[in-house]
Amino acid sequence: MLDEPSPVELYCAAQVRAIDNQAIRVLGCEGYDLMCTAAAGAFRDLRRHWPQAVRLLVLCGPGNNGGDGFVLARLAAAAGHHVRLCALSPGEALQGDARTAHEQMLEQGGVQMADWHDDLPEQHDVVVDALFGTGLRRALQGTAARMVDAVNRARAGAGEAPASPVGVLALDIPSGLCADTGQPLGPTVVADVTSTFVALKRGLFTGRARDHVGRLCFHGLDVPVEAAREQAVQARLLRAESVRGLLPRRAASAHKGRFGHVLALGGNHGYAGAVRLCAEAALRAGAGLV
Template sequence: MTQAPPEDHRGRALYRAEQVRELDRRVIASGVAGFALMQRAAASAWRYLRATWPEVRHLSVLCGGGNNGGDGHVLAALAAAEGLSVQRILVKPVESLEGDARRAAEMADAAGVGRQPWKDGTTLSGELVVDALLGTGLAGEVRGASRSAIAAINASGRPVLAIDIPSGLHADTGAELGEAVRATHTITFIGDKLGLHTGRGPARVGKLVVDDLAAPREAFEGMTPAAWRLDRALVAALLPPRERDAHKGAM
């Protein structure tokens, strides 16, 4: 079950990408290793995937070169461990990866998950596509292999689970940076991102869930959200029903 970070009377807190990176840093500083946090994120996405699509037996997981791709590698390993067939597609070779992303890719290798490089014309064979290409650090227009992979995802006709943010979407503005994944569902971590609710965000995110990955409340202290997302209950309280023939100036 996913959980959202703390809320107050203003609704749900929305953060910019730089703020979420700082929240990540604080969680790691509290004693959670970076790779352990990656494993939490991947496990959360995997549980959500199974709960949402319990009948799926074959996944296509597209992994980028950063930690977002690392989440995809770990999810692929978890899926294989439960007997699913996994098509793991890499836009960067494992040998070029670093840090936790490299460790995650090697974890999937050790789990027996095959891998293939992305090439134009690659067929996505899974019943469900997992988008783990690009994360919240994206600032410039998507180009090259990542852009053609995004186009293939969108043309596949398959349901899509985006990890943290649909690839190609700007985490702060919701701008589509050339081309962005049209996700069916998105699961985002630690803090909800402003760009998931602005610009092209609502048209690209699909159903959104937020998991704070058990981040300690102290991690959010002193962090002023970039905005607040009002919930339906709050809007209903502020805007009570009006008579159908009420004058526009009536309170």
């Protein structure tokens, strides 16, 4: 389910990266500034959907998705949350904005760094998935795959030690999900909420995305419309308001003979419900006589 308001245009992952880069040029800002804005939006989503959450576990990957996680961890610690963080890569291996985010998080303090031992280190209220974003093109393996499996077990309340399920917030896209097709590439996070940024990715709405995305929250990060003008829209979301204007208003004196007739054939032994559902659907769609 997509929170409102949000755009209807869908783009592939490469286009979203191009929009992101164009926005940096148009706005004259640094990529790290957009990263901080994105993480702040995701942190608001966390507090809105889990207002009682205190203990957070943030899982960070080696790229900019992990950078979003470092910033969110810093913001959460500053707000008084108990934050534990597991990173796939050591700080010295990080580059660019992700390294800046990691350094600023350590400089502020308040985030407990933890090693990964193939299961969640302790019970948490919310796990933040900041492992991999839209650039992923292969199945997760090794430690990353084990992290994803542990997150999904914890969400289902099926960890090694029985415990209440935890909430899962994914940053930009659930790790393991293809941003273009919506198909899992291998082990894939099942999120309760996904905070996505800049533009809507096609893979958040296609394939098996609905099994993994949960509630989708969009943050445009104040990216100007001009940043997307060079990108051809891949698809558009169909909403009720999109088609409402195409349906003519019916006069109070309208007659059933003016709105088409439907004949539903069916009702074989054991399948009577199918024809009934078909008939009801036709009536709800506006057929005059069924």
